[in-house]
Amino acid sequence: MLATYEALCEEGYSDLTAQSIADRTDRSKSALFYHYDSREALVADFIEYLIEGFDARVERTRARPPLERLAAFVDWFLADPDDDELAFHTAFLELRAQAPYNDVYREKLRESDDILRTAVEEILRDGIDAGVFRAHDPESVSALLLASFDGARIRQFTLGRDEYLETVRAETVDRVLADVLAPDVEFPDEASFEFPRDDRLVDDKMADEATNETEREPHAESDTENTASNAEGDPTE
Amino acid sequence: MLATYEALCEEGYSDLTAQSIADRTDRSKSALFYHYDSREALVADFIEYLIEGFDARVERTRARPPLERLAAFVDWFLADPDDDELAFHTAFLELRAQAPYNDVYREKLRESDDILRTAVEEILRDGIDAGVFRAHDPESVSALLLASFDGARIRQFTLGRDEYLETVRAETVDRVLADVLAPDVEFPDEASFEFPRDDRLVDDKMADEATNETEREPHAESDTENTASNAEGDPTE
Amino acid sequence: MLATYEALCEEGYSDLTAQSIADRTDRSKSALFYHYDSREALVADFIEYLIEGFDARVERTRARPPLERLAAFVDWFLADPDDDELAFHTAFLELRAQAPYNDVYREKLRESDDILRTAVEEILRDGIDAGVFRAHDPESVSALLLASFDGARIRQFTLGRDEYLETVRAETVDRVLADVLAPDVEFPDEASFEFPRDDRLVDDKMADEATNETEREPHAESDTENTASNAEGDPTE
Amino acid sequence: MLATYEALCEEGYSDLTAQSIADRTDRSKSALFYHYDSREALVADFIEYLIEGFDARVERTRARPPLERLAAFVDWFLADPDDDELAFHTAFLELRAQAPYNDVYREKLRESDDILRTAVEEILRDGIDAGVFRAHDPESVSALLLASFDGARIRQFTLGRDEYLETVRAETVDRVLADVLAPDVEFPDEASFEFPRDDRLVDDKMADEATNETEREPHAESDTENTASNAEGDPTE
DNA sequence: TATGAATGAGCCTTCATTCAT
DNA sequence: GATGAATGAAGGCTCATTCAT
Numbered sequence: 001m002l003a004t005y006e007a008l009c010e011e012g013y014s015d016l017t018a019q020s021i022a023d024r025t026d027r028s029k030s031a032l033f034y035h036y037d038s039r040e041a042l043v044a045d046f047i048e049y050l051i052e053g054f055d056a057r058v059e060r061t062r063a064r065p066p067l068e069r070l071a072a073f074v075d076w077f078l079a080d081p082d083d084d085e086l087a088f089h090t091a092f093l094e095l096r097a098q099a100p101y102n103d104v105y106r107e108k109l110r111e112s113d114d115i116l117r118t119a120v121e122e123i124l125r126d127g128i129d130a131g132v133f134r135a136h137d138p139e140s141v142s143a144l145l146l147a148s149f150d151g152a153r154i155r156q157f158t159l160g161r162d163e164y165l166e167t168v169r170a171e172t173v174d175r176v177l178a179d180v181l182a183p184d185v186e187f188p189d190e191a192s193f194e195f196p197r198d199d200r201l202v203d204d205k206m207a208d209e210a211t212n213e214t215e216r217e218p219h220a221e222s223d224t225e226n227t228a229s230n231a232e233g234d235p236t237e
Numbered sequence: 238m239l240a241t242y243e244a245l246c247e248e249g250y251s252d253l254t255a256q257s258i259a260d261r262t263d264r265s266k267s268a269l270f271y272h273y274d275s276r277e278a279l280v281a282d283f284i285e286y287l288i289e290g291f292d293a294r295v296e297r298t299r300a301r302p303p304l305e306r307l308a309a310f311v312d313w314f315l316a317d318p319d320d321d322e323l324a325f326h327t328a329f330l331e332l333r334a335q336a337p338y339n340d341v342y343r344e345k346l347r348e349s350d351d352i353l354r355t356a357v358e359e360i361l362r363d364g365i366d367a368g369v370f371r372a373h374d375p376e377s378v379s380a381l382l383l384a385s386f387d388g389a390r391i392r393q394f395t396l397g398r399d400e401y402l403e404t405v406r407a408e409t410v411d412r413v414l415a416d417v418l419a420p421d422v423e424f425p426d427e428a429s430f431e432f433p434r435d436d437r438l439v440d441d442k443m444a445d446e447a448t449n450e451t452e453r454e455p456h457a458e459s460d461t462e463n464t465a466s467n468a469e470g471d472p473t474e
Numbered sequence: 475m476l477a478t479y480e481a482l483c484e485e486g487y488s489d490l491t492a493q494s495i496a497d498r499t500d501r502s503k504s505a506l507f508y509h510y511d512s513r514e515a516l517v518a519d520f521i522e523y524l525i526e527g528f529d530a531r532v533e534r535t536r537a538r539p540p541l542e543r544l545a546a547f548v549d550w551f552l553a554d555p556d557d558d559e560l561a562f563h564t565a566f567l568e569l570r571a572q573a574p575y576n577d578v579y580r581e582k583l584r585e586s587d588d589i590l591r592t593a594v595e596e597i598l599r600d601g602i603d604a605g606v607f608r609a610h611d612p613e614s615v616s617a618l619l620l621a622s623f624d625g626a627r628i629r630q631f632t633l634g635r636d637e638y639l640e641t642v643r644a645e646t647v648d649r650v651l652a653d654v655l656a657p658d659v660e661f662p663d664e665a666s667f668e669f670p671r672d673d674r675l676v677d678d679k680m681a682d683e684a685t686n687e688t689e690r691e692p693h694a695e696s697d698t699e700n701t702a703s704n705a706e707g708d709p710t711e
Numbered sequence: 712m713l714a715t716y717e718a719l720c721e722e723g724y725s726d727l728t729a730q731s732i733a734d735r736t737d738r739s740k741s742a743l744f745y746h747y748d749s750r751e752a753l754v755a756d757f758i759e760y761l762i763e764g765f766d767a768r769v770e771r772t773r774a775r776p777p778l779e780r781l782a783a784f785v786d787w788f789l790a791d792p793d794d795d796e797l798a799f800h801t802a803f804l805e806l807r808a809q810a811p812y813n814d815v816y817r818e819k820l821r822e823s824d825d826i827l828r829t830a831v832e833e834i835l836r837d838g839i840d841a842g843v844f845r846a847h848d849p850e851s852v853s854a855l856l857l858a859s860f861d862g863a864r865i866r867q868f869t870l871g872r873d874e875y876l877e878t879v880r881a882e883t884v885d886r887v888l889a890d891v892l893a894p895d896v897e898f899p900d901e902a903s904f905e906f907p908r909d910d911r912l913v914d915d916k917m918a919d920e921a922t923n924e925t926e927r928e929p930h931a932e933s934d935t936e937n938t939a940s941n942a943e944g945d946p947t948e
Numbered sequence: 949t950a951t952g953a954a955t956g957a958g959c960c961t962t963c964a965t966t967c968a969t
Numbered sequence: 970g971a972t973g974a975a976t977g978a979a980g981g982c983t984c985a986t987t988c989a990t
Contacts, residue, residue: 012338014251017959030976033961086337094334099395100327100455101249110396143389144408147401148381151388158336159347164384171381176412218337254984267951267987276985486812488725491963504966504972513964564811571805573869574797574929575723584870618859618882621875625862626854632810633821638858645855650886692811728980741955744982951990959983966975 004046005201009087010215013094016043040104043095047108051115053198058119060196066127067181071188073120076195077149078169080162089157090218117142124180132185141180148172160219241283242438246324247452250331253280277341280332284345288352290435295356297433303364304418308425310357313432314386315406317399326394327455354379361417369422378417385409397456478520479675483561484689487568490517514578517569521582525589527672532593534670540601541655545662547594550669551623552643554636563631564692591616598654606659615654622646634693715757716912720798721926724805727754751815754806758819762826764909769830771907777838778892782899784831787906788860789880791873800868801929828853835891843896852891859883871930 003024004016011020018039022029036042061069081089099106120142127133152168155161173187181187240261241253248257255276259266273279298306318326336343357379364370389405392398410424418424477498478490485494492513496503510516535543555563573580594616601607626642629635647661655661714735715727722731729750733740747753772780792800810817831853838844863879866872884898892898 014335018961019959027974028976029960030962030978031974034974034976039960090334090337094331096391096395097327097331097334098251100323100397101453103456106395106397106456110398113392113396113398140404140408143401143404144385144412147388147392147405148385149388150392151384151386152380154333154391155350155384155387158333158343159350160337160343161347161350164380167377167380168384171377171413175381175416176408179412216338219340219343255986256984265951266985267953268949270986271950488809492965493963501970502972503964504974505970507965508971560811564808568805568808570865570869571801571808572725574801574871575927577930580869580871580930584872587866587870587872614878614882617863617875617878618886621862621866621879622855622859623862624866625858625860628807628865629824629858629861632807632817633824634811634817635821635824638854641851641854642858645851645887649855649890650882653886690812693814693817729982730980738953739955740981741983742953745952745954750981951988953989954987955984956986957984960981962980963976963978965977967972968974969972 001046001049002201004042005088008046008091008095009084010217011091012216012218013091013098015216016091018042040102044104044108047095047105047112050198051108051112053200054112055115057196057198058115061193062122064193065132066123066130067132067185067188068192069123070127070177071191072193072195073123074149074169074172075191078152078165080165081153081157086157086218089153093154093158113146117146120145132182133180134182136180141176144176145172148176157218238283238286239438241279242325245283245328245332246321247454248328249453249455250328250335252453253328277339281341281345284332284342284349287435288345288349290437291349292352294433294435295352298430299359301430302369303360303367304369304422304425305429306360307364307414308428309430309432310360311386311406311409312428315389315402317402318394323394323455326390330391330395350383354383357382369419370417371419373417378413381413382409385413394455475520475523476675478516479562482520482565482569483558484691485565486690486692487565487572489690490565514576518578518582521569521579521586524672525582525586527674528586529589531670531672532589535667536596538667539606540597540604541606541659541662542666543597544601544651545665546667546669547597548623548643548646549665552626552639554639555627555631560631560692563627567628567632587620591620594619606656607654608656610654615650618650619646622650631692712757712760713912715753716799719757719802719806720795721928722802723927723929724802724809726927727802729753751813755815755819758806758816758823761909762819762823764911765823766826768907768909769826772904773833775904776843777834777841778843778896778899779903780834781838781888782902783904783906784834785860785880785883786902789863789876791876792868797868798929800864804865804869824857828857831856843893844891845893847891852887855887856883859887868929 003021006024007016007020011017016039018029018032021042022032025031032039032042036045061072064072095105096109099109117139121138124133124136124138124141128135128138148168149172152164156164177187240258243261244253244257248254253276255266255269258279259269262268269276269279273282298309301309332342333346336346354376358375361370361373361375361378365372365375385405386409389401393401414424477495480498481490481494485491490513492503492506495516496506499505506513506516510519535546538546569579570583573583591613595612598607598610598612598615602609602612622642623646626638630638651661714732717735718727718731722728727750729740729743732753733743736742743750743753747756772783775783806816807820810820828850832849835844835847835849835852839846839849859879860883863875867875888898
């Protein structure tokens with residue numbers, strides 16, 4: 001799984017070959033096919049793996065107050081990505097783009113969508129119950145938030161236009177969340193905690209990273225400075 | 238260009254081969270490489286072609302009143318796509334997903350983003366001038382609209398979840414446009430005119446479409462009924 | 475052995491993998507290689523197994539009168555095969571076709587040829603002794619019979635031309651056996667007993683046979699109706 | 712085609728790879744796939760090629776008297792094969808053994824059977840008309856001859872038992888042809904002319920033949936001496 | 949301008965066989 | 970005696986690209 005993650009980041013989905021995965025392993029390419037029926041099945045399993053990781057991370061934040069959770073979520077989704085995140089999102093978008101052709105992927109990604117949406121809805125619902133949010137339809141609002149954040153991120157890294165992130169964040173806070181928050185509640189400028197990273201995907205691979213030369217690196221062209229670093233594997237996509 | 242469009246719709250971007258394009262042409266595959274340096278260059282040219290088409294179509298609606306233009310834009314973007322649109326968006330997302338790896342594509346898509354954003358900003362600005370919209374920052378709002386619409390559409394067709402379209406439309410109208418429209422102006426339920434299609438891409442190819450059997454069709458799984466048909470080639474993506 | 479038989483019938487020789495055999499066993503693929511040095515050795519052993527079975531079956535008919543034995547032999551060889559027989563002959567021809575390249579197979583098949591030819595010669599010799607056959611050279615006649623029957627059967631199932639079976643039977647009776655039988659002896663239209671099947675190869679495998687879908691079935695295209703069923707494993711081939 | 716023939720002879724059908732064919736060519740493996748849709752299609756075309764060759768050769772002998780043509784046919788079919796013929800028959804039997812699984816091959820081989828049978832029937836019919844053969848059913852007799860000759864040859868080279876050839880020849884002459892020939896006509900010991908070889912398949916490949924070491928040579932184990940040499944490609948099989 | 953032919957570099961997958969346990 | 974895991978060596982096929990004509 002880790003090898004798949006790395007290969008995906010370094011080569012992108014369309015260059016993701018059985019070999020590129022095996023190369024990041026101490027096993028042979030054949031071994032991959034011993035454990036998985038096909039490259040596609042392996043990738044499907046990888047999506048599943050990401051979902052599990054995300055699920056666990058959501059769980060870990062469940063105790064926090066709704067407003068903070070929402071802020072953490074927004075920050076997590078719309079923070080300026082570091083190189084690794086960028087690479088991953090990039091590759092993962094390629095994968096998502098295959099879903100319309102691939103029933104297995106689509107099914108997994110739906111599962112992922114369910115979990116993500118449920119997580120947001122839960123936050124909203126808890127906030128309503130807690131009185132920090134006004135009455136509203138959490139289902140619709142979560143759909144709006146996911147769509148706009150996702151769209152913003154996609155436009156950000158496909159176009160190399162970081163402003164989408166900030167702008168959509170600001171506009172969402174001003175126009176959407178303003179409606180959703182209770183009258184005297186204010187949306188924090190910055191989250192009080194960071195949405196946890198998937199630590200299964202953070203590793204020492206950095207070792208030979210400098211040596212690599214032939215990978216397919218997404219072009220980084222930020223206008224803004226990156227600060228937070230957050231290894232993902234979020235099933236957002 | 239038309240052949241490229243068709244091949245893209247019928248095979249998707251990742252299955253788009255020089256041959257699949259040439260097959261939809263009365264020229265040979267070699268002729269493609271005579272006219273273009275590479276397959277990539279051809280595709281880049283195709284994006285350019287789409288942009289030009291979009292530009293012309295925007296021009297044709299420029300005379301309309303701002304609110305109607307906005308409504309037409311929303312409808313165009315968030316209408317339930319027919320099969321052709323679906324296929325095209327699907328393929329085009331694959332292409333967009335390559336942009337981070339491909340400077341040429343990225344440049345073209347940026348151009349496309351410029352035009353699209355400018356078009357929306359223009360509508361917003363005209364609306365402010367005309368007094369149908371309140372004072373606001375058109376640049377930010379257009380970014381929000383594009384991001385959320387794009388995200389909604391992407392989630393709709395990658396996940397086969399049509400509800401994203403309707404929900405995001407409704408929420409956007411209620412929460413975002415409510416803020417933007419002047420106090421007593423109401424956003425129309427339906428646009429008074431349809432954003433024009435790119436008629437260069439509508440053709441008689443339907444002839445042998447029934448015969449085709451091996452293409453790679455995006456899975457259609459709408460819960461809602463399709464009505465409008467709108468051949469695109471929009472540079473939104 | 476049974477698993478090998480089944481795998482051979484269901485997959486053919488060239489698709490016969492160690493896995494396909496192990497799958498029809500309650501042991502693992504590795505176990506196969508523990509007991510046999512190679513897949514080839516296993517198959518060689520299987521041929522041996524067939525030979526033993528055939529030998530035993532010949533033995534069981536030894537008490538019968540020569541003419542009846544000959545008739546049973548002819549019927550057995552030239553009867554319209556049922557699906558199982560067909561599948562087996564088909565796979566076994568593939569195996570026989572390897573004999574020229576494979577000393578071990580060839581040796582086993584020679585042994586098989588010896589036994590088959592001896593069996594026929596014995597019948598002929600007994601018939602001469604018993605006065606039902608004229609004096610002739612049993613060695614040559616048995617070679618002719620085996621060759622023509624074998625050729626008929628091979629042409630029948632490789633070409634899907636069942637007529638070879640009937641025609642060669644009729645012509646052999648009229649032209650060859652007419653010479654061999656004593657003046658007033660007539661060759662029976664049908665044998666008075668059936669040459670015994672190899673019952674080690676008849677089993678309950680039929681259970682999940684209906685479920686199987688991916689095997690490689692020889693095309694059945696009989697013009698005539700099958701009646702007799704006769705599980706083989708004859709070393710004729 | 713010639714490369715296919717050579718590869719078939721030298722490697723056998725089951726080791727016949729696209730590479731093994733291309734290696735005998737001054738073209739690349741890819742070139743093969745440019746001209747043929749698949750390896751199977753290439754082989755199917757090769758069978759067709761053989762058929763055409765055989766057809767042409769039959770044509771060339773049509774002027775000869777029936778008895779001589781029959782004798783030439785018998786000699787051609789049952790003569791002790793030289794190494795090349797042996798190798799070819801061997802490989803071709805492997806191919807024939809695939810026919811039950813392969814509709815395309817089966818169809819081609821049926822065509823081949825038609826031509827071969829028709830050729831023999833024609834000889835018999837002409838002989839009846841010419842009075843050298845008695846009245847008989849040419850269709851049945853040709854089926855018998857083909858089956859027994861084919862069976863004899865198959866047993867000969869799969870088992871390495873050359874006696875099948877001679878014995879079946881002698882017995883056929885004595886028992887079958889004796890019935891078929893007109894009362895005072897005698898079957899010649901040797902044909903007055905040789906059935907023509909397929910000269911498209913005879914070439915200078917002998918050059919590096921000595922150098923080859925890894926091929927898969929059918930085991931030659933004749934007890935009798937080879938005399939005639941006859942490059943085939945006969946569709947008999 | 950156009951093309952038929954050709955190709956090198958890969959890719960996914962299969963399989964007999966090995967081996968540590 | 971038995972097995973799960975692993976692998977090297979192929980093999981069929983694809984495709985962007987080149988090139989002689």
